Amino acid sequence: MKKYYIFFVFIFYVTSYDVSAAIYKGQMIFATHCVECHTGRVSFIESHTKKEWNSLFKNRAKKIIAIHKSINDEEHTEALSYIQSARFLKKYRNLREFLVEYAKDSGKVPACN
């Protein structure tokens, strides 16, 4: 019995740890690659519900990539090329976790940093 208990505590610890690590990484991506254009930070994150963020990130972030592909902004070429890169496709899930965590209907506000 005790063994099972420890096992469940362990699983809980591992899964909750993973999620907060993803949210943290997502926040870093947002701060590095999105804030320079989406300056509203909190208001931008809160501009969508969880469902809307999930839909924007569907099919490997297809909509988000498509929106930014059509933008021609010479001041932010690096951030724009990041969104279209393989690096973004590896990490976009973290960004989704972060945005969903603090979405309009989440009742949470991210700490400033």
Ligand code: HEC
């Ligand atoms: C070069 C500046 C720039 C960068 C960098 C940028 N965006 Fe955008 N983004 C825009 C513009 C311009 C639009 C289209 C106009 C609008 O709707 O605000 C847009 C639109 C969007 C939209 C759809 C509009 C909405 O609110 O539904 C989302 C979602 C979005 N961006 C997310 C992101 C994310 C996530 C990042 C970081 C990975 C990012 N953007 C980085 C300029 C940028």
